[in-house]
């Protein structure tokens with residue numbers, strides 16, 4: 001018979017073993033997940049059997065007729081094939097939409113890399129996806145009783161000088177007039193962009209694309225990417241942020257006004273950090289430094305553009 005103390009020791013050891021086993025299992029799952037994240041989609045080998053095309057009569061090996069492009073699976077119309085063809089009218093007929101969203105959630109940077117390297121048929125066309133998800137966002141907003149847009153208020157009151165102002169005030173009057181013009185046109189431009197939200201998002205991300213082209217020019221995984229490639233990266237990132245905004249709005253509703261997305265700014269920066277880490281494959285510190293640099297450069301460029309716009313308007317009025 002065991003002494004109570006010994007018995008207790010055995011119990012703890014048993015629990016320890018259980019915990020260790022569970023941790024080992026968890027670690028194994030984590031490693032499998034990481035391998036999957038890096039490898040991504042895998043195209044299964046097609047059968048070696050011969051088909052005769054039902055459309056043109058050509059005999060061939062593989063999944064599609066090389067002469068007319070009809071699928072070897074084409075045959076009698078079933079409910080499933082009819083449904084899939086109906087969805088195809090809106091470009092949703094294959095499995096690539098849910099797959100693209102899943103991969104964008106679980107392995108965004110790797111998926112974007114796959115797409116740029118030419119594994120494209122597995123994924124939904126990115127620009128189309130961004131417009132689709134923006135539409136979904138506004139649908140959700142509509143059902144939540146919110147326009148999804150904040151109307152921008154004029155940044156300053158329109159100031160007027162009395163008509164019989166003294167000559168000494170003429171220059172001041174013109175300056176005020178110039179600032180008024182700028183304020184109003186800025187307000188109209190912002191409102192216009194807000195009403196065309198997708199365009200606004202695309203413009204903001206274009207600037208990010210150009211800056212990340214410069215900052216990530218040399219990287220272990222994707223060196224020397226062109227502006228167009230970087231632009232596609234940004235389209236995917238925008239889609240991801242838009243999808244996150246939908247989730248956030250559904251779970252927590254609308255919060256205070258945000259810069260671009262209905263998301264806390266920290267989420268926006270975190271998404272950029274994770275995506276760039278997976279896509280370019282830099283070390284953690286280097287990636288962090290480059291992401292911070294990118295955000296600072298982006299903010300400064302926006303400020304600079306705004307200042308240039310003010311100077312141009314004022315100058316035009318004063319000359």
Ligand SMILES: [Zn+2]
Nearest residue numbers: 053056065068
């Ligand atoms: Zn054929």
